[in-house]
Amino acid sequence: MKRDWLKELYPLFYPDSIAVVGASRDEEKFGSRFLKALLTVGFPGRLYPVNPSYREVSGLKAYPNLRAIPDPVDYVIIAVPATNIMEVIADCAAKKVKAVHMFTAGFRETGLAQGREMEKTILKMAREGGFHLVGPNCIGIYSARNTMPLGAIPHLAEPGGVAILSQSGGHAEHIYDEGMARGLRFSKIVSFGNALDLGATDFLEYLEQDEDTALVGAYLEGIEDGGRFLHVLRRVSSRKPVIIWKWGKTPAGATAASSHTGALTASPAVWSAALRQGGALEVESLEELTDTLLAFQGLPKLKGQGIAMAVVAGLTDGGGGASVSAADALMAQGLAVPTFLPQTQKKLREILPPVGTILHNPLDLGGRGGDVKLLKPALALALAEPQCQALLLHMRLDGLLHYLSLATVHAIADLILEARRTGKPVVVVSTTGSREAERQEIEKKLTSAGIAVYPTLDRAARALARVTGYWKHDRRRSS
Amino acid sequence: MKRDWLKELYPLFYPDSIAVVGASRDEEKFGSRFLKALLTVGFPGRLYPVNPSYREVSGLKAYPNLRAIPDPVDYVIIAVPATNIMEVIADCAAKKVKAVHMFTAGFRETGLAQGREMEKTILKMAREGGFHLVGPNCIGIYSARNTMPLGAIPHLAEPGGVAILSQSGGHAEHIYDEGMARGLRFSKIVSFGNALDLGATDFLEYLEQDEDTALVGAYLEGIEDGGRFLHVLRRVSSRKPVIIWKWGKTPAGATAASSHTGALTASPAVWSAALRQGGALEVESLEELTDTLLAFQGLPKLKGQGIAMAVVAGLTDGGGGASVSAADALMAQGLAVPTFLPQTQKKLREILPPVGTILHNPLDLGGRGGDVKLLKPALALALAEPQCQALLLHMRLDGLLHYLSLATVHAIADLILEARRTGKPVVVVSTTGSREAERQEIEKKLTSAGIAVYPTLDRAARALARVTGYWKHDRRRSS
Numbered sequence: 001m002k003r004d005w006l007k008e009l010y011p012l013f014y015p016d017s018i019a020v021v022g023a024s025r026d027e028e029k030f031g032s033r034f035l036k037a038l039l040t041v042g043f044p045g046r047l048y049p050v051n052p053s054y055r056e057v058s059g060l061k062a063y064p065n066l067r068a069i070p071d072p073v074d075y076v077i078i079a080v081p082a083t084n085i086m087e088v089i090a091d092c093a094a095k096k097v098k099a100v101h102m103f104t105a106g107f108r109e110t111g112l113a114q115g116r117e118m119e120k121t122i123l124k125m126a127r128e129g130g131f132h133l134v135g136p137n138c139i140g141i142y143s144a145r146n147t148m149p150l151g152a153i154p155h156l157a158e159p160g161g162v163a164i165l166s167q168s169g170g171h172a173e174h175i176y177d178e179g180m181a182r183g184l185r186f187s188k189i190v191s192f193g194n195a196l197d198l199g200a201t202d203f204l205e206y207l208e209q210d211e212d213t214a215l216v217g218a219y220l221e222g223i224e225d226g227g228r229f230l231h232v233l234r235r236v237s238s239r240k241p242v243i244i245w246k247w248g249k250t251p252a253g254a255t256a257a258s259s260h261t262g263a264l265t266a267s268p269a270v271w272s273a274a275l276r277q278g279g280a281l282e283v284e285s286l287e288e289l290t291d292t293l294l295a296f297q298g299l300p301k302l303k304g305q306g307i308a309m310a311v312v313a314g315l316t317d318g319g320g321g322a323s324v325s326a327a328d329a330l331m332a333q334g335l336a337v338p339t340f341l342p343q344t345q346k347k348l349r350e351i352l353p354p355v356g357t358i359l360h361n362p363l364d365l366g367g368r369g370g371d372v373k374l375l376k377p378a379l380a381l382a383l384a385e386p387q388c389q390a391l392l393l394h395m396r397l398d399g400l401l402h403y404l405s406l407a408t409v410h411a412i413a414d415l416i417l418e419a420r421r422t423g424k425p426v427v428v429v430s431t432t433g434s435r436e437a438e439r440q441e442i443e444k445k446l447t448s449a450g451i452a453v454y455p456t457l458d459r460a461a462r463a464l465a466r467v468t469g470y471w472k473h474d475r476r477r478s479s
Numbered sequence: 480m481k482r483d484w485l486k487e488l489y490p491l492f493y494p495d496s497i498a499v500v501g502a503s504r505d506e507e508k509f510g511s512r513f514l515k516a517l518l519t520v521g522f523p524g525r526l527y528p529v530n531p532s533y534r535e536v537s538g539l540k541a542y543p544n545l546r547a548i549p550d551p552v553d554y555v556i557i558a559v560p561a562t563n564i565m566e567v568i569a570d571c572a573a574k575k576v577k578a579v580h581m582f583t584a585g586f587r588e589t590g591l592a593q594g595r596e597m598e599k600t601i602l603k604m605a606r607e608g609g610f611h612l613v614g615p616n617c618i619g620i621y622s623a624r625n626t627m628p629l630g631a632i633p634h635l636a637e638p639g640g641v642a643i644l645s646q647s648g649g650h651a652e653h654i655y656d657e658g659m660a661r662g663l664r665f666s667k668i669v670s671f672g673n674a675l676d677l678g679a680t681d682f683l684e685y686l687e688q689d690e691d692t693a694l695v696g697a698y699l700e701g702i703e704d705g706g707r708f709l710h711v712l713r714r715v716s717s718r719k720p721v722i723i724w725k726w727g728k729t730p731a732g733a734t735a736a737s738s739h740t741g742a743l744t745a746s747p748a749v750w751s752a753a754l755r756q757g758g759a760l761e762v763e764s765l766e767e768l769t770d771t772l773l774a775f776q777g778l779p780k781l782k783g784q785g786i787a788m789a790v791v792a793g794l795t796d797g798g799g800g801a802s803v804s805a806a807d808a809l810m811a812q813g814l815a816v817p818t819f820l821p822q823t824q825k826k827l828r829e830i831l832p833p834v835g836t837i838l839h840n841p842l843d844l845g846g847r848g849g850d851v852k853l854l855k856p857a858l859a860l861a862l863a864e865p866q867c868q869a870l871l872l873h874m875r876l877d878g879l880l881h882y883l884s885l886a887t888v889h890a891i892a893d894l895i896l897e898a899r900r901t902g903k904p905v906v907v908v909s910t911t912g913s914r915e916a917e918r919q920e921i922e923k924k925l926t927s928a929g930i931a932v933y934p935t936l937d938r939a940a941r942a943l944a945r946v947t948g949y950w951k952h953d954r955r956r957s958s
Binding site: 152181432455456457 | 509512631632633647649650652653656657659660700726763764765766792801803804807808846875877878881882910911912913915916919934935936937
C-alpha cells in the first residue's frame with residue numbers, strides 16, 4: 001500500500017508548535033538564530049525556547065527541558081552539541097513530539113565509528129518514540145504555507161510552486177537566496193543533511209503528493225536506496241519536472257561520493273544515465289539549477305523549438321554582433337530561430353527603417369530600439385509568428401542607458417510586461433555592466449511579474465532548451 | 480621590411496585635433512553624441528563640429544565643411560548618412576587629414592552591389608589622399624593615453640594593459656561596460672566594422688608594438704586575409720596573450736559567416752584549429768572573453784595547476800556542499816586541488832575546531848568563516864602551500880550577511896587584500912543573491928585593488944585554467 005506521506009509528514013511541514021533546544025541569550029548561537037528567525041517571520045504557532053540556563057529567551061518563557069513544557073510540542077529544533085544529544089532525543093520521546101529537526105552535527109560525517117553508532121541509537125529511539133527526524137547536520141524545513149523560515153534566515157520568499165531538496169544546508173540557503181533575488185517562488189525547502197531517517201526519496205514522494213509543489217529542484221550528494229529512488233523518480237518526474245544537481249562529477253568527487261554512500265554513486269556516468277532514465281533533468285551547477293527552475297516556473301508547456309528573438313541591446317549595433325551571437329547561442333542549444341514569415345518581414349519593413357536594423361529573426365532594432373512607439377508593434381509582430389513559441393528579449397541596460405533616460409527604459413520594460421498578454425511567454429536576458437542599481441530596478445519589475453531574467457544569453461538559451469526538450473520528450477512518452 | 484605601425488597609426492590613436500562631421504544641436508544624432516563624449520571626458524586637443532546648418536554646436540564654433548576649418552585636422556569622425564559620404568571623403572583628402580573614423584553605415588553590409596562599389600571608391604580616395612580609415616559601420620577608436628572615449632560613451636575607464644579589437648560596435652561597448660564594471664583596465668579599443676581599410680590583422684600588428692598593451696581580446700566575425708592573420712597571430716601571441724571570440728560556431732552561423740567573408744570562416748572547426756595553431760585562446764561568449772581577460776590581467780605567469788581554495792560561503796556549511804562542489808568545479812577544468820601538507824593541516828587544526836570545518840583543501844571554515852582572527856592565519860597557511868600557485872576564495876555574501884555585519888564582511892575583504900601581499904595571487908568568487916548593493920560595495924573594494932572577481936565558481940575555474948594552461952604551453956614551446 002502506498003504511504004500517505006502528506007499525513008505522515010504533516011507535523012514536519014505544518015507543526016502547530018515548535019521548541020528550540022539550545023536557544024539562548026547569546027545571539028551568535030544557532031539555536032538563538034533559529035528562534036529569532038521564527039519570531040521575525042511571524043510563525044503563527046506556539047514557540048518554546050529550551051535552555052536550563054535561562055528563564056526567558058527573546059521575550060519568551062524558557063524551559064529547562066522539553067518535558068517541562070506544559071503543552072504538547074509538535075516539532076523540535078535541536079541546536080546543542082552532539083555530546084548532549086541523547087538526553088534531548090530521550091526527552092523528545094518522553095514528550096511524544098511528532099517531528100525533530102537535528103541541526104546538531106558531528107555524527108557519521110566525522111568518519112568516526114562513534115558517530116555512526118550514535119546515529120543508529122538515535123534512529124532506534126526515534127522509531128520507538130514514533131517521531132520522524134530531519135538531519136542530523138542540516139538546517140531543516142522551510143514551509144511557505146506554515147510561515148516557517150529556512151534555518152536562521154529571518155525572511156520568507158514569495159510563496160509559489162518550487163520545492164527544493166538539498167543534502168547541503170549551505171546550498172539550500174544559496175538556492176533560496178539566489179532564487180528569491182531572481183523571482184523563484186518556493187513552496188517547501190528541505191535541507192536533510194545526513195538523511196538518518198528521512199532522505200531524498202521520502203521527500204520526493206511527499207512532494208509528489210504535495211499540491212503546493214509544481215516543480216522540484218534537488219542537490220544530492222548520494223542516495224542509499226538507489227533502486228527505490230529511481231522508481232520514485234520515474235513516477236514523480238512524469239507528473240512534475242524534477243531538476244537534479246548531483247555532486248561528484250569529477251573522478252576525485254566520484255571517489256569521495258562512492259566512499260560516502262551506495263552503488264549508484266560509483267560513477268558519474270552511471271548516475272547521469274540513471275537520472276535520464278528516471279526522467280529527471282540533470283544540471284551541472286547551482287546556477288544552472290536556478291536557471292532551469294526559473295524557466296520551468298515562468299514558461300508553459302512549449303510545443304516546439306522555435307524562438308523569436310528581439311535585440312534591444314544598445315543603440316549602436318543594428319545589423320551587428322549582438323543579434324548574430326544571440327542566434328548562435330540559441331542554436332547551439334538546439335533551439336530554432338526561424339526566419340520570420342515574408343508577410344511579417346513586410347510589415348516590419350513598413351514600420352522600421354532598413355539601415356541599422358535586421359528585420360527577420362533575431363529582430364535587431366539597432367538605433368531604433370529606444371523608440372517605444374516602434375518597439376511596441378515590432379514586438380507584437382514577433383510574438384505573432386506562428387513558428388515561434390516564445391520571445392527572447394535581449395536587453396543590455398548599459399547600452400541603453402548611454403543613450404536613453406531611465407524612464408524610457410522603464411517604458412520598454414512596461415512594453416515587455418504588456419507583450420506577454422498576447423499569451424506567448426517572454427524571457428529576458430539582461431546583462432551586467434556598470435549600471436547595476438538601474439539594472440536591478442528594471443529586473444525587479446520584470447521578475448516580480450513572473451518573467452524569467454537571465455544574466456547571459458548562453459544561460460537563457462540553455463534553460464529555455466531544457467523546457468522545450470522536456471515537453472517534447474513528455475509528448476513522445478504519452479503518444 | 481616590417482611596417483612601423485606605431486608611426487603609421489599614430490594619428491588614429493594620438494590625434495591632436497578631431498573634427499566631427501554631423502554634430503548638431505539635435506542631441507539624438509550620433510554626431511552630437513560623439514562630440515559630447517569627447518567634451519565630457521576632456522579630450523585635450525582641438526575639436527571642430529562640422530555642420531552647414533549651425534554656426535555653433537555644444538559651445539564650439541561649427542564649420543560648414545572640413546575645408547573651412549582654418550587649422551590642420553588630424554582625425555575626422557564621419558556621422559552623416561551614406562548618401563552624403565563622397566563629398567565628405569573628398570573633403571578629407573582636400574584637407575589632408577591623417578585618419579578617418581566612419582561611423583556611417585549602409586555599405587557592403589546591406590548586401591547590395593552599390594554598397595560594395597561605394598566602398599571601393601572610398602578606399603581608393605583614402606589611399607590617394609594618404610589617410611587611413613576605420614570602419615565604415617563602427618564606433619571607432621578608444622585611446623586611454625589620448626583621452627579618447629569609446630564612441631558616444633561619455634566616460635573613460637581606468638587605464639591599463641588590455642586592448643580590445645571588435646568587429647561589432649555593440650560588442651565593443653558591451654565588453655567595455657562589463658569590463659569596466661569588473662575592473663578591466665583598457666589601453667586601446669578598436670571597433671572596426673566593415674574593415675574596409677584597416678582590419679583585425681593590421682590592428683593586431685599595431686598592438687604587438689604598442690607598449691601600453693599587455694593583453695589582447697578580440698571579437699571577430701570573419702577575416703579576409705587568413706594566411707597573414709595566422710602568421711601575425713602566431714607572432715603576437717608568443718609575446719602577449721590573445722583571446723578571441725569568433726562568431727559563427729553553429730552551422731547556421733557558419734553559413735552566414737562564410738557568405739560574409741573568406742575561406743577561413745568556412746567551418747567553425749577549421750577556425751578553432753587555426754586559432755589554436757596561432758597560439759590564441761578561443762572563448763565561446765562575451766562573458767568568457769571578459770572572464771579570461773580579467774584572469775590574465777590579475778594573475779602572473781602561474782607555474783602549475785595547483786590551486787588552494789578557501790570557502791567562506793556562509794556559516795551553516797562547514798563540511799558541506801559548497802567546498803565539495805568548489806573542488807569539483809576546479810578539477811573539471813583540469814586544475815588541481817592538492818591536499819594540504821600534513822604540517823599545514825596540523826597547524827590548521829591548532830587554530831580551528833574540528834567540527835564544522837574541513838582543513839585539507841578546499842579549506843572550509845564553516846561556522847568560523849566570519850571570525851577574522853581565525854581567518855587571517857588560516858588564509859596565510861593556505862597561501863604558503865608550496866604546491867598551490869594561487870588562492871581561490873569563495874565568498875557568498877548573502878550567506879555571510881545573514882549572520883555577520885557588513886563591517887565584518889569588509890574586514891574579511893581587507894584580509895583578502897592583505898593576503899595578496901604574500902606574493903601569491905588571489906582570485907575571488909562572489910555569487911549573486913538578494914544583497915546586491917552590499918555585494919557591489921565589497922566587490923568594488925576587491926576589483927579596484929586589481930583582484931579578479933567572478934560571479935560563479937565554474938567561470939572562475941575556467942578562467943584560471945586558461946591562465947595556467949597558457950603558461951604551461953608557453954613553457955613547452957620555449958624549452
